[in-house]
Amino acid sequence: MKSLRILALLAPLIAFTTPPTRLDFKDAHITEDYIETNEGGLLENLDFWVQGKYIRYFRSAGKSLVHAAGQLRIEYQGMLFIGDRIEYDLKSRSGVLYEGKTQSGSFYISGKKIIFSQMDSAGLKVQCSPPVKIKTLLGT
Numbered sequence: 319m320k321s322l323r324i325l326a327l328l329a330p331l332i333a334f335t336t337p338p339t340r341l342d343f344k345d346a347h348i349t350e351d352y353i354e355t356n357e358g359g360l361l362e363n364l365d366f367w368v369q370g371k372y373i374r375y376f377r378s379a380g381k382s383l384v385h386a387a388g389q390l391r392i393e394y395q396g397m398l399f400i401g402d403r404i405e406y407d408l409k410s411r412s413g414v415l416y417e418g419k420t421q422s423g424s425f426y427i428s429g430k431k432i433i434f435s436q437m438d439s440a441g442l443k444v445q446c447s448p449p450v451k452i453k454t455l456l457g458t
Contacts, residue, residue, distance in 0.1 A: 339363045339382070339408065341375065352376045361386075363408050368392045370404075382408040390415075394434055397422070401432070411436050 343359035354374035361368050361375055361384055371388030387403035392415065399420045406413030411434070418432035 339375075343373065351378045358389075364411075365395050366393070366406065366408070366411070368404060368406070380409075384408060384413075399432065406434065 340362040341353060341359070342361075343353065343355035344357040346353050346355050346359070352374050354372070356372050358371050359369070359373045361373055368384060368386050368390065369392075370386040370390045373384065373386040376383040376385075384404070384406045386406075390399075390401050390404060392399040392401065392404060397420055399415055399418050401415040401418035403417075404413060404415045413434050415432040415434070417428075417430060419426065419428040420432070421427070
């Protein structure tokens with residue numbers, strides 16, 4: 319009987335998401351159009367995951383969008399990013415990270431906007447919009 323109650327409580331989450339999207343939200347608020355948390359959570363899909371204080375996941379009318387902010391940590395194509403907020407479309411695999419930062423080799427890269435977009439069949443691209451700051455590990 320206990321497992322039946324747990325299944326009944328999880329039914330809205332199961333119906334809302336289809337693999338491979340995985341949600342782990344603390345104190346989630348669920349509506350017909352979205353799931354959100356203001357208490358922290360994690361959303362994972364293919365080669366993208368985001369962890370943050372506020373996450374809202376929209377899934378309706380053929381769209382699959384993520385808006386997140388607060389203590390953000392993002393992994394995209396194996397690269398780790400931090401930033402203030404992100405708007406990302408899971409279907410088109412594109413989005414914008416605001417006030418973002420990452421590291422590539424011995425370089426730290428930051429920009430007002432970091433744009434994730436699908437390039438071609440070979441992969442995805444990441445571009446920073448001005449002002450872009452690049453520093454080495456030595457600070458030069």
